[in-house]
Amino acid sequence: xxxxxxxxxxxxxxxxxxxxxxxxxxxxxxxxxxxxxxxxxxxxxxxxxxxxxxxxxxxxxxxxxxxxxxxxxxxxxxxxxxxxxxxxxxxxxxxxxxxxxxxxxxxxxxxxxxxxxxxxxxxxxxxxxxxxxxxxxxxxxxxxxxxxxxxxxxxxxxxxxxxxxxxxxxxxxxxxxxxxxxxxxxxxxxxxxxxxxxxxxxxxxxxxxxxxxxxxxxxxxxxxxxxxxxxxxxxxxxxxxxxxxxxxxxxxxxxxxxxxxxxxxxxxxxxxxxxxxxxxxxxxxxxxxxxxxxxxxxxxxxxxxxxxxxxxxxxxxxxxxxxxxxxxxxxxxxxxxxxxxxxxxxxxxxxxxxxxxxxxxxxxxxxxxxxxxxxxxxxxxxxxxxxxxxxxxxxxxxxxxxxxxxxxxxxxxxxxxxxxxxxxxxxxxxxxxxxxxxxxxxxxxxxxxxxxxxxxxxxxxxxxxxxxxxxxxxxxxxxxxxxxxxxxxxxxxxxxxxxxxxxxxxxxxxxxxxxxxxxxxxxxxxxxxxxxxxxxxxxxxxxxxxxxxxxxxxxxxxxxxxxxxxxxxxxxxxxxxxxxxxxxxxxxxxxxxxxxxxxxxxxxxxxxxxxxxxxxxxxxxxxxxxxxxxxxxxxxxxxxxxxxxxxxxxxxxxxxxxx
Amino acid sequence: xxxxxxxxxxxxxxxxxxxxxxxxxxxxxxxxxxxxxxxxxxxxxxxxxxxxxxxxxxxxxxxxxxxxxxxxxxx
Numbered sequence: 001x002x003x004x005x006x007x008x009x010x011x012x013x014x015x016x017x018x019x020x021x022x023x024x025x026x027x028x029x030x031x032x033x034x035x036x037x038x039x040x041x042x043x044x045x046x047x048x049x050x051x052x053x054x055x056x057x058x059x060x061x062x063x064x065x066x067x068x069x070x071x072x073x074x075x076x077x078x079x080x081x082x083x084x085x086x087x088x089x090x091x092x093x094x095x096x097x098x099x100x101x102x103x104x105x106x107x108x109x110x111x112x113x114x115x116x117x118x119x120x121x122x123x124x125x126x127x128x129x130x131x132x133x134x135x136x137x138x139x140x141x142x143x144x145x146x147x148x149x150x151x152x153x154x155x156x157x158x159x160x161x162x163x164x165x166x167x168x169x170x171x172x173x174x175x176x177x178x179x180x181x182x183x184x185x186x187x188x189x190x191x192x193x194x195x196x197x198x199x200x201x202x203x204x205x206x207x208x209x210x211x212x213x214x215x216x217x218x219x220x221x222x223x224x225x226x227x228x229x230x231x232x233x234x235x236x237x238x239x240x241x242x243x244x245x246x247x248x249x250x251x252x253x254x255x256x257x258x259x260x261x262x263x264x265x266x267x268x269x270x271x272x273x274x275x276x277x278x279x280x281x282x283x284x285x286x287x288x289x290x291x292x293x294x295x296x297x298x299x300x301x302x303x304x305x306x307x308x309x310x311x312x313x314x315x316x317x318x319x320x321x322x323x324x325x326x327x328x329x330x331x332x333x334x335x336x337x338x339x340x341x342x343x344x345x346x347x348x349x350x351x352x353x354x355x356x357x358x359x360x361x362x363x364x365x366x367x368x369x370x371x372x373x374x375x376x377x378x379x380x381x382x383x384x385x386x387x388x389x390x391x392x393x394x395x396x397x398x399x400x401x402x403x404x405x406x407x408x409x410x411x412x413x414x415x416x417x418x419x420x421x422x423x424x425x426x427x428x429x430x431x432x433x434x435x436x437x438x439x440x441x442x443x444x445x446x447x448x449x450x451x452x453x454x455x456x457x458x459x460x461x462x463x464x465x466x467x468x469x470x471x472x473x474x475x476x477x478x479x480x481x482x483x484x485x486x487x488x489x490x491x492x493x494x495x496x497x498x499x500x501x502x503x504x505x506x507x508x509x510x511x512x513x514x515x516x517x518x519x520x521x522x523x524x525x526x527x528x529x530x531x532x533x534x535x536x537x538x539x540x541x542x543x544x545x546x547x548x549x550x551x552x553x554x555x556x557x558x559x560x561x562x563x564x565x566x567x568x569x570x571x572x573x574x575x576x577x578x579x580x581x582x583x584x585x586x587x588x589x590x591x592x593x594x595x596x597x598x599x600x601x602x603x604x605x606x607x608x609x610x611x612x613x614x615x616x617x618x619x620x621x622x623x624x625x626x627x628x629x630x631x632x633x634x635x636x637x638x639x640x641x642x643x644x645x646x647x648x649x650x651x652x653x654x655x656x657x658x659x
Numbered sequence: 660x661x662x663x664x665x666x667x668x669x670x671x672x673x674x675x676x677x678x679x680x681x682x683x684x685x686x687x688x689x690x691x692x693x694x695x696x697x698x699x700x701x702x703x704x705x706x707x708x709x710x711x712x713x714x715x716x717x718x719x720x721x722x723x724x725x726x727x728x729x730x731x732x733x734x
Contacts, residue, residue, distance in 0.1 A: 083688040087681060119716045122690045206679050210687065217692045239717070240700065249704045341719045345705035348721075354708075455682045455724050456708055457689060460717040 023073040023189055024107065025064065027140075028098055028130070029114030030123050031080030032334075032461040034142035037172040038114055039077040040473050042181075046072075047473075059093075059106075060477075066182045073185075076106060082122075084129045084200060085209075087454075088378030098130060100197040109189050110136040112181070117147035117154060117169065118462075120228065124220045127163070134198045136188045137165045140181055144169040153229040162223045173467060239462040243338070252342055259335070260361060263326045274318040282311025300502060301495070309494020312556055316366060316616065319396065320482055321475060323362055323369045328474040330358075332466035336376075337458060344456055350438050351445030353377055354456060356386040360437070363393035364430075367617045371624055372478065381449040385441055387621055388634055391612050392437035394430045397557040401608045402426050404561060405601040408581045425602075429609050436610060436641065482620075493615045497555050500526040521566055526551050540607065540643070541600040541650040543589065553613045560608075597659045603650040611642035660732065663709065663725035667699045671730040678727040690714040691728060 029035040039047070043062025059079075063072040078097060079090035086092040096102045098111065113130055115123040130137055139160075141147075147154060160167040166184040170177035203209050245251050286303040293299040330336045336358060344354030355377045363370030370390045377383040406422035413421040445451075501524045521527050530547035537547055545567045553560040561580070568583040587595040612618065612635045621631040653659075665671055673695045676683050690713045691697065700710040700717065708721045 083685070085681065085684055085688065087685055119714070121714045122716060125688060125690075206683070209684055210676075213684065213687050214692050217690070217695075240712075243701070243710075247701065247703065247710070252704050337719070341703055341708060341710065344719075344721070345703060345707045455685065456719065456721045457685060457724065458719045459689075460710060460719055462716075 022071050023066070023109045024076065024105075025073050025110050025112060025185060025189075026076045026078055026097060026106070026108040027112045027114060028078045028094060028126070029080060029142075030082055030116065030119075030126060032459060033080070033114045033116040033119075033123055034172060035077065035080060035114045036470055036473075037467055038112075038140060038142060038170060039075065040469055041172040041175055041178060043075055047075075064182070066186050070186075073109075076108075081126065083126055085202070089380055090375075090378070098135075099133065099199075100135075108135070110138060110185050112185065113137055113139050115139050115141055117141045117144050117152065118150065120154075120224055121217070121220055124163075124224070125216065128216050128220055129200060131163060131165055132198065132200055136191070138181070138184050138188055139163065139165055139167045140177075141167055141169040142172060144177070145171045145174070151230075155227045155229075159223065159227040162227060173469075237462065239334070239460075242463050243460075246335070246338055247341060252338075256339055256342055259330070259339075263323070263361070263365075266322050266326065271318040271322050275315050278315050278317070279311065282307055282314070285311075297502070297505075301498065304502070305495045305498030306491065309491055309498070309555075312494070312559075314483075316368065317479065317482070319365050320369045321479060323365055324475050324478045325471065327358065327362065327369075327373060328471040329466045332464065332470055334461045334463045337460050340458060341460060348453070348456075350441045351453075352386060352441055353379065353382045353454070354458070356382065359386055359390060360393055363390040363395060366395050366397070367391045367393065367614065368482065368620045369478070371617065371620050372482075374624070379451065379454040381445075381451045382454070384625060384630060385444045385449045387624060387630070388444060389437040389441045391614065391617050391634070391638065392433045392440070392610070394433045394609060395614075397614065398429070398608055399426075400558045400561055402429060402605055404580070404584075405605050408584045408596065409598040409601040425605070429605060432606070433609055440637075440641075493555055497526075497552060500524060500529070501552065521548065539651060540646040541597075541603045543595055545587075546604070550607075550613075553608075555613075555615050557608055557613050599650060599653045599658050602653070603646045606649050607642045607646040609642075610638060610645055612638040660730055661726050662697065662699065662711065662728040662730050663722045665699055665730060665732065667701055669698065669732060671697050671699075671732050673697055674729040674731050676728055678724070682724075683727070686720070686724060686728065689718055690716075697730060 027035055027039055039060065039062065042064045047060055047062030060077040062075045062077070064075040065072045076097070078094040081091040081094045083091075084095050084098065086095040093102070097106050097108070100107055111130060113127045115127055127137070127139055141154070141156065141159075144154075154169070156167050156169055166188065168177055168181045168184050170181055172178075202212050246255055286307045289307065290299060290303050293302070327336070330339070339357060340354035342354075343357040347354050347356055356374070358376070359370045359373040361370075362373050367390045370393070371387050374383050374386045374390070377386060402425070403422075406425060410421045410425060415421050415424050501521055503525060504523065505520070526548050527544075529551055530544040533547045533551075534542075534544040537543075537550070542550070545564070548567055549560040549563045552563040564584070565580055568580065568587065584596045585594070589595045618631045618635060621634060622628060625631070662671075662673075673691050673693055675693055676686050676691060678686060695713060698712045700712050702709045703719075706722075708719045709725055710717055710719050711725075712718075
């Protein structure tokens, strides 16, 4: 049978590959079609994550050896897309590159279109659009083993004839068909590059577009019914049977809760050992440097600024690794789409998308990976709204602050005789954070981020056993992004904060006993700033010493503990919490009244809950939104909220007679 | 009859998609074109969204969207 479609227009003058030119090949396909597995199998470890110029969507690039005598080709993994009529940022970028409108460095010599053999009709829709643009196309038929097992008999040769492009069945995990794919790509490229991309003739109005779309589907159906012999129609799939439990009216939410608890437990308890290990290594490193270098400003910068700052960042790595391990497994297995399916109705009440649930859940551990996880949300306004409220989820860095305040002012008290007051307060903090997030999300979605709700049209992919190669790749790229991008900004701010506490120098030696340290801090820019802001924070119940803590804790919330330790001169060893508690209880105002009262503690906790005191979050929001506008807005509005809430707490508490 | 009103596990076919603009096109691009067999699998625990089986794969969509998809019952 002859090809239904014309062969591509080819440019014979394009230099053949033998000319040692590096070929560029892009991989495109529907989400969940096995694109990433194929990309990983083709490139192995020779890949890196890069950002598309000017936008925040990542592209993965790797090297693919087409044949031993040629230089390896550049392989670009595009974000998944269903159609060239793009509806999300991810899809727009993929479309532009596929239509030759992307950066010239990404113009392709050939396009490998990944088509899921078990879901051929819908997957071929994108392939058909691309074939119509008459570019050099090769179809990689993935999940071929699954298709064989479910008795789909695919006549690959006939399919290739009917489509007019090479079709190569592959099983990425078992490395089946990869050689054939390389061969097909090579001969396609050797035939020359397309002179130009033929624009899609989809028509101008809805009616024309729809009729074109229907014709395209009719053609695909004809081709598939000619080339595929399907005998398993109507059978309920394994996934559907799993879904009977996982999205069941009662068991579904229960499973979701158990999964959430497991993730939480992992992040809180399993991560604590490597976290303290990293902490210890860095403080040992700092001590070693201090012992071997002459005391002086340079040593201080190295130990207090750089080593402490970098250590503070690395300490978050175990939590981020664990969280992404779980997210990758849940995503790869197909569960994530089910979680969004279960939660969509609740999230919609706030104006958000079901897919916002996972990033928000992650943010209870740490907002940084949570914000990175918002990428799955297609609508940019929904995504920004989710990013803006993620820091209200009470993250693990707030816990040390809560526990210090509770140890100092609320310990030993019971509610209803059995429950400790501390636990109730911590729970209240979590609930308050969620409540504020809901209100803010609602307001944002009805004002500056107002947009018609995008349709919730989401594929529920079949359950699959996660591929640990893919999970490993995903983990590695997440971590390197975190370390590289956020790390540089965090390092810079650590040095800045150190400088604010270290300059101008106090009269005596730079790193003498703790007494000098107190004098140093009082005299430093940070100390002066503390005094400067004292009038502003007095209505919240804070004095200038707490002010220094607030300024220092902009870097990271838990910094306030080490800062208060220095300010109250109780040394810096980690087991001095009790002495810090005593120091707080004994601290007096100038009029002799106690400075720290339960009400001040409460006000401080609420301030820490609501203010965005986390430069890692600021750095990651800058990176994820690709502008300074959103991080500045976030810091600003969260600060105002924190101030107002603390003000109400302290002043209101006073009026009600609390102290 | 629209997709949000038919009972679950009953075979039906898409008659038309009554939604304009990019969103309507997206529904059709996902395979909901006139003549395509479709089956409602279930609703989420809170009643919305719903899960349908179309072209051998599963798709979740909200009732608002399902309302704009006209279907006819039977094979």
